[in-house]
Amino acid sequence: MNRRLKFLAGAASAACVAVGVAGSAPVSVDWRYNGGSLGDHYSPLTQIDATNVGQLKQAWRFDYEAGGLQAQPLVVDGVLYGPTPDGKLVALDGATGALKWTFDPGVEGGQPIRGLESHGMGGNMRLLFGSQNFLFAVDPRTGKAIASFGQGGRINISENLRGPAEGNAMFITSPGSVYRDVYIASGRVSESTPSSPGDIRAFDVRTGRLRWTFHTIPHPGEPGAETWPKNAHLSQGGANGWAGSVVDTRRGIVYFGTGSAADDFYGGERLGDNRFANSLIALNANTGKLIWDFQAVRHDLWDLDFNAPPVLLTVNRQGKRIDAIAASNKTSYLYILDRVTGEPLFPIVDTPVSPSKVPGETAAATQPVPTLPKPMSRVSITVNDLTDRTTQASIWARQVFAALNGGGKSFEPMAIGKDTLVFAGFTGGVGWGGMAADRRGVLYANVTDRPGISSIVESKSLLTAGLGERTYNTQCAACHGGDRKGIPPLFPGLTDLTSRLSTEAIAAVIKNGRGRMPGFGNLPAATINNLVAFLTTGADLPGTPQPAVSLQGRLAPSVTQYTSTGNRNFLDPDGYPGVKPPWGKLHAIDASTGQYLWTVPFGTTNDLGPQFGGPNTGGAVVSGSGLLFIGASADGKFHVYDSRTGKLLWETTLTAPAQATPAVYMVNGRQYVVVAASGRNAGPAAQNQDNAQAVVKGRASGGYIAFALPN
Numbered sequence: 237m238n239r240r241l242k243f244l245a246g247a248a249s250a251a252c253v254a255v256g257v258a259g260s261a262p263v264s265v266d267w268r269y270n271g272g273s274l275g276d277h278y279s280p281l282t283q284i285d286a287t288n289v290g291q292l293k294q295a296w297r298f299d300y301e302a303g304g305l306q307a308q309p310l311v312v313d314g315v316l317y318g319p320t321p322d323g324k325l326v327a328l329d330g331a332t333g334a335l336k337w338t339f340d341p342g343v344e345g346g347q348p349i350r351g352l353e354s355h356g357m358g359g360n361m362r363l364l365f366g367s368q369n370f371l372f373a374v375d376p377r378t379g380k381a382i383a384s385f386g387q388g389g390r391i392n393i394s395e396n397l398r399g400p401a402e403g404n405a406m407f408i409t410s411p412g413s414v415y416r417d418v419y420i421a422s423g424r425v426s427e428s429t430p431s432s433p434g435d436i437r438a439f440d441v442r443t444g445r446l447r448w449t450f451h452t453i454p455h456p457g458e459p460g461a462e463t464w465p466k467n468a469h470l471s472q473g474g475a476n477g478w479a480g481s482v483v484d485t486r487r488g489i490v491y492f493g494t495g496s497a498a499d500d501f502y503g504g505e506r507l508g509d510n511r512f513a514n515s516l517i518a519l520n521a522n523t524g525k526l527i528w529d530f531q532a533v534r535h536d537l538w539d540l541d542f543n544a545p546p547v548l549l550t551v552n553r554q555g556k557r558i559d560a561i562a563a564s565n566k567t568s569y570l571y572i573l574d575r576v577t578g579e580p581l582f583p584i585v586d587t588p589v590s591p592s593k594v595p596g597e598t599a600a601a602t603q604p605v606p607t608l609p610k611p612m613s614r615v616s617i618t619v620n621d622l623t624d625r626t627t628q629a630s631i632w633a634r635q636v637f638a639a640l641n642g643g644g645k646s647f648e649p650m651a652i653g654k655d656t657l658v659f660a661g662f663t664g665g666v667g668w669g670g671m672a673a674d675r676r677g678v679l680y681a682n683v684t685d686r687p688g689i690s691s692i693v694e695s696k697s698l699l700t701a702g703l704g705e706r707t708y709n710t711q712c713a714a715c716h717g718g719d720r721k722g723i724p725p726l727f728p729g730l731t732d733l734t735s736r737l738s739t740e741a742i743a744a745v746i747k748n749g750r751g752r753m754p755g756f757g758n759l760p761a762a763t764i765n766n767l768v769a770f771l772t773t774g775a776d777l778p779g780t781p782q783p784a785v786s787l788q789g790r791l792a793p794s795v796t797q798y799t800s801t802g803n804r805n806f807l808d809p810d811g812y813p814g815v816k817p818p819w820g821k822l823h824a825i826d827a828s829t830g831q832y833l834w835t836v837p838f839g840t841t842n843d844l845g846p847q848f849g850g851p852n853t854g855g856a857v858v859s860g861s862g863l864l865f866i867g868a869s870a871d872g873k874f875h876v877y878d879s880r881t882g883k884l885l886w887e888t889t890l891t892a893p894a895q896a897t898p899a900v901y902m903v904n905g906r907q908y909v910v911v912a913a914s915g916r917n918a919g920p921a922a923q924n925q926d927n928a929q930a931v932v933k934g935r936a937s938g939g940y941i942a943f944a945l946p947n
Contacts, residue, residue, distance in 0.1 A: 262905030267311040270351040270411045271897075274548040275482030277672035277680075277857045279900035283907040285861035288945055289876050289886045295908060295944040296333030298326070302938060304751055304895060305914040306668070306854070308351045309940065311901040312361065317376065318940055319349040321914055323367045327379060331903045333942060337379030341367045341390070346750030347407045347424065350480070350668065350896075353414045355441045364419050364441065366408025368748060368755075369394045371419065371439065386444030393423055396446050397432050398470075404432040405755045410480035410545070410668065413490055415521040417441050420490050422452075422477035426754050427539070428711050429505070429796050431498035433469065434476020436517070438524060448524030452476065452494055452512040459526060460511030472506050474498040475513035479668050480545035483521055484559075484575060490521040491575070493542025493563050500539040501650060501800035502692065504596035509534040516546065516563055516571065518578060528578030532565055534600035537592070537649050538658045539803070540566045544670035544855070551677040551828040553581055562679055562827055567646075568613035568665030569606050570679070572827055582608040582830050590642060592649035594692055596797055599649045608830030612823055613660035613685035614815065617644035621815050629808040636806075636814065641691070650692045650800070658688035662803040669855025669868060669897045674879065679825045680858055682838050682868055684851045686813040687806040692798045703780055704770025707763055709799075711756060717802050720771075734772050742768045812841065818849030822856075822866075824882060834882035840871040855897035857909075867894025867911050874911060874943075891937040906944055914938035 265281060272278050284292065303321030310317045315336065316328040323345045327336040345368040352365040354376075362382060363374040369392055373385035381389025394404040405426060412421030418438040425432040436450040452475035453468055454461040464472065477492035484491070497506050497513040514533035519526060533540045546563040551572070561575040572581045584604045592599040614621065621644070622633040641656040642648030650656045664684050672680040695709075708720075712730075716722045722729040733742055746764050749755035756764070766776045806814040813819050820839030825832055839850030856866035863885070864877040872893045876886040896912040 263902065264314050264904060265902040266313065267309070267899040267901040268354060270308060270310065270353055271480070271482065271545055271670065272857075274673075275545050275670070276547050276549055277670065277855055277897060278674055278859075279857055280860040281900055281902055281907045282859065282861040283902070284859065284863060284909070284945060286863065286878060286885060289863060291945050292876070292886060292888075292909075292943045293946055295942045296331075297939050297941050298328050298333040298335065299937065299939040300326075303914060304348070305912045305938060306348045306350045306896050307912055308897045309899050309910065309912070310352060310354055310363075311899055311910075312354060312376070314903045315376070316899075316910065316940070317352065317354075317363055318912065319352065319365070321938065323349060325352070325363070325365050325374060325379075327376065328940065330901060330908065331906070333940065339365070339372075339374050339379045339381070341365070341370065341372055343368045343370055344744055344748055346745055346748050346753075347755065348409045348751065350409060351411045353411045353419065355414045355417075355419070362441065364411070364414065366411060366421075369405070369407050369423075371408060371421070371444070373441070373444070385442065391439060391444040393421065393437070394432070396437070396449070397435060406432050406476075407749065407755055409478055413481045413483045413521075414441065415483045415485060415488065415490060418447050418521070420481060420483075420521060422481075422492060422494075424478040424749075424754050425473055425476050425498070426756060427474060427496070427498055427500045428799070429473070429498055430759075431473025433473055434478075434494060436477055436492055436519065436524070438521070450517075450519055450524045450526070452517075453497070454512065463509040463511040465505070465507060468506060472497055475510065477517075477542075479541070479543050479670075482546050482548055484548060487576070488521045489527060489575070490519050491546045491548075491561055492517045492519070493544070493546055493565065495541030495543070496533070496536035496539055499796045499799065501537055501690065502594065502597065502796050502798040503535050503537055504594070504797050507535075507598050509600060510536070514540060514542065514565065516542065516561070516573065516578075518575070530571065530573060530578055530580075532569070532571060532604060533567070534603060535598070537597075537599060538566075538647070539662060544666050544668050547671050547673050547679065548575060549673040549677055549679070549827060551581065553828060560827065562671065562673070564612065564666045564671065564681065566660060566662070566665050567615060568611045568660040568683060568685075569615070570609045570612060570681075570825065571606060572609075572830070580606070582606060589647040590645065590649060593651050594649065594798055597649065603647050609825050609832065611660070612681055612683045612821070613665050614687065615659045616646045617657070617687065617815060623808060623812070623814050623816055625808070625812060626810075629810065629812065629814075632808050633814045650690060652692050652694065652798070655689050655691050657806060658690060660684070661686050661805065662688040663805070663851060664688065667853045667855075669853060672856045672858045672864070673827070674858045674862075675860075677827045678833065678879070679827050680823065680856055680864055680879065681825070682820070682822045682852050682856060682866060684820050684839070685849070686815060686819050686851070689804050689806045691801045693801050695795050695797055695799050702766065702770065702776035703763060704766035704768070704776050707759070707767045708770055711759075712767075713799075713802065715753070715803055730771055739768050739772060742771060817841075818847065820849035820852050820869075822877070822882065824879065836877075836882045836884075839869045854895045857898045857900050859900060865898045865900065865909050867896070867898065867913070869893065872913070874941075888943075890941060891939070906947070908942045908944045910940055910942040912938070912940055
């Protein structure tokens with residue numbers, strides 16, 4: 237039985253339990269696939285409904301170490317398999333939370349882990365678990381690596397990219413997709429030069445052998461090569477599907493959404509539309525051959541990645557049932573296409589946008605803008621959208637707005653020395669948690685709605701210091717700021733590192749990454765060592781030669797001519813968004829008509845009321861009984877909404893924020909909803925900055941927490 241048919245069969249069994257069919261034995265219904273069988277975050281279970289949801293109680297809890305966790309677990313045959321913050325994998329009894337085994341990959345890390353996948357059934361099942369740059373095959377019965385997979389149970393996905401593995405840095409943050417006997421994945425790479433290419437690759441699930449590769453930075457003679465500089469595949473990076481994928485198993489098509497090419501904010505070294513970056517890509521899952529592609533942002537200058545996996549659903553258009561795909565990116569536009577042909581279901585208009593004023597840069601003349609649905613967050617603002625929270629904040633916002641490059645327009649290229657607003661923001665729109673969809677063709681999306689702000693600076697001005705400082709300025713300052721103060725907790729300050737980390741630990745974080753930070757393992761060891769020295773002492777290691785500013789009159793090939801001054805949120809002096817609330821929303825959108833069914837504020841910002849909304853990460857699951865289960869808010873609450881009206885039906889406060897998407901399953905006739913909660917120490921601005929590292933005041937205890945109706 238294939239994946240889709242098994243899912244439907246499970247749905248039928250669940251329906252029997254829900255209505256209490258006489259004589260029916262208690263059944264179990266799995267959450268076997270990351271994101272659900274169609275990437276739609278949908279469960280057919282109906283035992284928990286609007287009439288009894290108020291009776292939900294904590295059924296069990298499994299505590300793990302402190303740290304951020306963004307993972308959705310799998311539940312198969314009554315056993316929950318889920319990552320922990322330090323990169324281990326645990327197997328728990330799905331009914332009690334009792335630990336069965338722990339798999340320790342033995343990999344030093346810090347990159348997010350958003351889940352895992354499985355292949356096979358019964359005694360032939362294996363778990364495919366990514367940690368850092370390694371993919372492991374794990375036996376679910378024993379919790380041991382399967383030695384016949386790759387080398388000793390693992391493969392290194394930094395291999396077979398471009399040159400030797402040690403010259404690349406790709407990380408599995410979001411799980412790939414399994415189709416038949418292949419695991420299909422891309423991964424996270426550096427967003428500044430040098431960066432590895434974002435190839436999409438398929439690996440044999442039994443041996444780990446590479447089966448096929450699709451080049452998102454085309455090689456000579458491949459489709460799209462004409463939209464990049466000559467031989468771009470030799471030096472350009474990014475265009476990677478870091479957020480994950482989804483498979484139409486009936487048709488054998490795998491779909492990826494990709495991010496921008498490196499560098500994120502300057503494209504003078506990658507002139508052209510850069511096809512396959514910022515794109516939805518449909519590939520033959522057996523061969524990797526291109527079926528269709530749609531580019532949502534041409535020659536991206538704003539880091540407008542597709543930042544969540546696509547969703548498969550079926551809609552009604554002009555009397556016809558159409559199998560569709562829906563996806564969104566950091567613009568917060570929602571793209572709904574025919575999943576077979578790639579044709580938009582609603583008109584998408586090529587819209588003229590502003591040219592770039594940065595020397596050597598050529599912005600795309602037009603960008604594709606959907607007519608329906610309307611964007612889920614702001615894509616431009618006027619003076620009327622600016623904050624009026626206090627008189628002082630209002631005055632500040634108007635002064636800043638008057639001095640902006642391009643005002644509040646959409647797709648406005650950044651300028652040198654003058655701030656530009658970026659929509660929907662560096663953390664705006666739908667986050668990596670993704671959207672949910674029900675069998676009515678309704679999409680549910682929680683979004684953050686606050687612009688970003690940044691500018692461009694000439695890299696040459698940053699390259700007059702030693703190797704460590706110039707590396708910081710060109711690789712790190714865009715996030716942590718030229719003054720190294722960061723924007724905690726989104727981008728932590730680095731001025732007091734020695735009080736928190738040893739030099740060895742700092743080097744490990746630079747090499748392997750942590751949280752939002754990609755790893756820079758492809759930087760030479762001497763460069764990393766001098767960067768650590770600069771961060772801890774303010775100078776290079778003794779005896780380090782001073783690097784040349786240019787090579788034969790040009791910048792070194794690892795540095796672009798211009799770079800960003802930093803990914804900042806548009807925040808007033810008190811740390812609140814410079815635009816009017818709500819700053820977070822929860823939407824229901826009819827994908828058949830493109831119309832909104834309802835919108836409610838979602839999330840919290842410090843101690844302000846719920847009408848303000850706030851930043852949110854993690855996604856929702858919608859059930860067959862019409863309930864929407866979601867954590868995601870910075871206050872650490874777990875919520876249940878009526879999916880037809882948007883009414884809040886029930887909520888409880890967890891011991892830490894649930895930054896992950898729940899899983900819904902049934903064991904022996906009892907329905908459970910489980911979510912990963914996690915917290916780490918953060919500054920006082922945590923809840924109005926970004927809840928990815930926020931903690932509920934006075935509580936930061938993380939764990940898998942399962943809810944159910946009383947026995």
